[in-house]
Amino acid sequence: MPQMGFDMTEGTIAAWLKKEGDPVAKGEPIAEIETDKTTIQIESFSSGVLRKILAQAGQKVPVGQVIGIIAAPDEPIAGAPPSASPQSASQPAPEASKSNAAPQTEPRTQPAGAAPQIVHQGRIIATPVARRLAEERGIDLRYVKGTGPDGRITKADVEAFVPSSPAPVSKPTVSPVVKAPEPVPPPAPVAQAAAPAAPSVMQPLTRMRQTIAARMVASKQQVPHFYITVAVEMDAALALRAQINESLKPEGVKVSVNDMVIRAVALALRRFPNMNAAFTAEGIQRRDYVHVANAVTVEGGLVTVTVRDADKKTLKQISQEMAALAERARSNKMQPGDTGGQTFTISNLGMYNVENFIAIVNQPDAGILAVATATPTPVVRDGEIVIRTMMNMTLSGDHRLTDGAEGAQFINEIKRLLENPWSLVL
Amino acid sequence: MAEITYREALKRALREEMQRDPTVVIWGEDVVAYAGGGAYGVTSGLAKEFPGRVRDTPIAEEAIIGVGIGAAMGGMRPVCEIMTVNFTLVAWDQIVNHAAKQSHMFNGQIKVPMVIRTPNGHGRTAATHSQNFDAWFAHVPGLKVVAPSTPYDAKGLLKTSIRDDDPVVFLEHLQLYGTRGEVPDEEYLIPIGVSDYKRRGKDVTLVTWGRMTMESLKAARILAEEGIDVEIVDLRTLRPLDLSLALESVHKTNRVIVVEEGWRTAGLGAEIAASLQEMAFNDLDAPIARVAGLEVPMPYARNLERATLPFAEDVIAAVHAMMQKQY
Numbered sequence: 001m002p003q004m005g006f007d008m009t010e011g012t013i014a015a016w017l018k019k020e021g022d023p024v025a026k027g028e029p030i031a032e033i034e035t036d037k038t039t040i041q042i043e044s045f046s047s048g049v050l051r052k053i054l055a056q057a058g059q060k061v062p063v064g065q066v067i068g069i070i071a072a073p074d075e076p077i078a079g080a081p082p083s084a085s086p087q088s089a090s091q092p093a094p095e096a097s098k099s100n101a102a103p104q105t106e107p108r109t110q111p112a113g114a115a116p117q118i119v120h121q122g123r124i125i126a127t128p129v130a131r132r133l134a135e136e137r138g139i140d141l142r143y144v145k146g147t148g149p150d151g152r153i154t155k156a157d158v159e160a161f162v163p164s165s166p167a168p169v170s171k172p173t174v175s176p177v178v179k180a181p182e183p184v185p186p187p188a189p190v191a192q193a194a195a196p197a198a199p200s201v202m203q204p205l206t207r208m209r210q211t212i213a214a215r216m217v218a219s220k221q222q223v224p225h226f227y228i229t230v231a232v233e234m235d236a237a238l239a240l241r242a243q244i245n246e247s248l249k250p251e252g253v254k255v256s257v258n259d260m261v262i263r264a265v266a267l268a269l270r271r272f273p274n275m276n277a278a279f280t281a282e283g284i285q286r287r288d289y290v291h292v293a294n295a296v297t298v299e300g301g302l303v304t305v306t307v308r309d310a311d312k313k314t315l316k317q318i319s320q321e322m323a324a325l326a327e328r329a330r331s332n333k334m335q336p337g338d339t340g341g342q343t344f345t346i347s348n349l350g351m352y353n354v355e356n357f358i359a360i361v362n363q364p365d366a367g368i369l370a371v372a373t374a375t376p377t378p379v380v381r382d383g384e385i386v387i388r389t390m391m392n393m394t395l396s397g398d399h400r401l402t403d404g405a406e407g408a409q410f411i412n413e414i415k416r417l418l419e420n421p422w423s424l425v426l
Numbered sequence: 427m428a429e430i431t432y433r434e435a436l437k438r439a440l441r442e443e444m445q446r447d448p449t450v451v452i453w454g455e456d457v458v459a460y461a462g463g464g465a466y467g468v469t470s471g472l473a474k475e476f477p478g479r480v481r482d483t484p485i486a487e488e489a490i491i492g493v494g495i496g497a498a499m500g501g502m503r504p505v506c507e508i509m510t511v512n513f514t515l516v517a518w519d520q521i522v523n524h525a526a527k528q529s530h531m532f533n534g535q536i537k538v539p540m541v542i543r544t545p546n547g548h549g550r551t552a553a554t555h556s557q558n559f560d561a562w563f564a565h566v567p568g569l570k571v572v573a574p575s576t577p578y579d580a581k582g583l584l585k586t587s588i589r590d591d592d593p594v595v596f597l598e599h600l601q602l603y604g605t606r607g608e609v610p611d612e613e614y615l616i617p618i619g620v621s622d623y624k625r626r627g628k629d630v631t632l633v634t635w636g637r638m639t640m641e642s643l644k645a646a647r648i649l650a651e652e653g654i655d656v657e658i659v660d661l662r663t664l665r666p667l668d669l670s671l672a673l674e675s676v677h678k679t680n681r682v683i684v685v686e687e688g689w690r691t692a693g694l695g696a697e698i699a700a701s702l703q704e705m706a707f708n709d710l711d712a713p714i715a716r717v718a719g720l721e722v723p724m725p726y727a728r729n730l731e732r733a734t735l736p737f738a739e740d741v742i743a744a745v746h747a748m749m750q751k752q753y
Contacts, residue, residue: 127680127710127711127712128707128708128709128710128711129680129708129709129710129711130711131708132708132709147750148712148750149750154711154712154750155680155711156711
């Protein structure tokens with residue numbers, strides 16, 4: 001089961017596109033996988049014959065587990081890993097609690113009960129000492145995330161390796177001693193046999209709701225949130241946006257207020273590297289890239305889509321990219337890489353006519369920005385009450401790595417950029 | 427223990443060995459006449475203390491080395507001073523084709539126990555007078571090459587070099603003559619071919635020598651404030667090269683940067699990096715990095731000279747790059 005998207009921990013075989021005995025070519029679609037967020041075709045990693053299907057359609061399989069065997073027509077495959085345990089087979093969501101007990105038939109390093117995640121599919125880049133250490137400790141490097149240049153696995157990565165974290169929410173409490181990962185509370189499938197015969201209808205939890213529940217609970221439990229709200233005068237930004245969209249009309253590009261917010265946030269993150277950081281057990285990991293995630297409403301919940309290197313993109317590029325990302329998210333056609341990997345997240349409820357709201361930090365980010373609706377508001381300017389288009393924004397910060405003073409300066413930098421919108425263009 | 431300069435430490439070594447062994451003599455340009463003894467004052471006063479044994483020579487480096495080789499083959503222990511390392515180029519044939527080879531070509535029946543003392547490096551003296559030839563000498567079998575960084579090492583190694591039966595190229599650094607350090611009054615010797623820890627640490631190993639040892643120490647003090655614990659191995663001898671401590675250190679830190687002042691291409695840093703990866707491949711957590719001088723003939727302008735040479739800040743930058751924020 002390949003990992004598609006950084007927070008994918010398991011997938012369901014929606015359908016096999018090949019049957020046992022069919023020849024397959026490298027790169028050819030062989031099966032459809034349904035994840036928390038989308039349905040994706042997986043392509044064969046190599047050429048040969050699909051000799052054996054180990055996970056049947058409908059079966060839920062943890063990332064990293066073998067779902068089928070492709071081999072030469074006459075190659076012996078007797079030593080192949082046993083198939084996924086029956087318990088993890090196609091269980092409808094209400095009975096999901098059972099599937100959590102599915103034992104793993106996984107490599108030597110994986111403690112029972114942990115869903116391993118293969119990070120590396122091809123050649124593994126690891127330093128010599130990392131390889132030596134991994135061999136000494138019996139760690140399979142395919143499961144170790146590299147933090148060095150180009151994702152190179154270093155000694156520290158091997159030392160910090162905890163065989164699995166079911167919740168990919170943040171870097172778990174990494175300690176050199178391998179300890180059993182805390183099980184994420186199975187997102188309470190409240191449904192159970194003793195359900196009262198009441199007029200209420202029990203709605204089974206969808207996979208997306210399970211993921212949202214797990215991640216939001218984890219964030220609220222682990223992250224000491226603090227909140228700062230500012231009001232941004234948006235008249236200049238809206239005027240500029242109108243001009244830009246007029247000039248982009250022939251190209252069919254329409255810059256949104258949110259695109260401007262993304263750009264402002266990206267530029268501000270450049271100036272506040274600590275807000276572009278991740279809280280980890282070893283320390284505050286500052287990232288030298290700026291990837292801004294945006295919450296997108298989809299049927300049954302929400303997903304985030306990530307604009308990578310947003311600080312290096314023009315408003316037009318951001319606008320086009322966001323439109324494509326949001327479209328793929330809504331039509332359930334997300335591609336690996338569309339989501340996750342962010343350094344900061346924006347949640348914009350501007351179109352829902354809200355005055356203000358506060359968002360939950362999307363771990364491991366330092367903060368999340370909640371953007372409300374821009375609305376004509378009486379404000380005082382030069383001692384007079386005038387009408388301006390005001391938009392409230394609230395920053396939720398992770399107090400473990402940043403403080404109110406920094407948060408205030410950061411959100412005021414975003415405000416300054418939006419109120420002087422030419423700085424978003426120049 | 428008294429603190430004395432590198433210059434004074436060298437002079438004490440010369441004096442003690444001249445007192446101990448009457449065959450030790452000093453020849454070179456201006457070792458008597460100029461400013462009381464040597465362009466950099468190392469031999470000042472020795473001509474008076476040892477009449478007839480310290481002599482000024484013509485400005486002819488090939489002759490200085492040639493006479494030295496002959497005297498050494500004949501049983502003397504000459505210490506030939508070449509005013510700066512740049513002038514050894516004139517005597518390269520004598521050093522490489524004669525001094526280094528006599529013993530080997532005559533089955534060890536002849537020894538050439540001479541020392542060629544010369545200041546290496548730079549000092550606002552422009553392209554033809556600001557060079558590092560460490561790698562050049564270290565390339566030659568038959569020579570021993572010493573490059574001390576502290577007054578203590580300078581004294582102990584010069585005494586050993588004078589007593590050694592092979593020709594020793596003794597590279598002093600122009601910028602180190604005035605540096606001070608503790609040197610005991612009692613006699614001591616430091617063997618050739620033995621490196622030394624100048625700082626113990628656990629995060630990253632710097633392998634260096636000469637002036638760059640001092641710059642590395644400066645860098646280490648600043649890095650320590652950031653929480654990066656640097657270990658410094660001072661090679662002290664460049665031929666034979668002792669990498670035992672460097673290997674021991676890399677086994678612990680898994681990261682190594684070779685810091686040299688000279689040009690990078692085909693420099694000694696390349697040799698050290700290659701040897702370390704051959705011997706310690708499985709200990710490495712990052713590619714071996716090098717800090718070196720820029721590959722240009724040395725500019726005369728002060729600001730450009732500074733930009734050409736590596737200093738502590740270059741060491742710090744290399745350490746930061748290597749640590750990948752893992753501190």
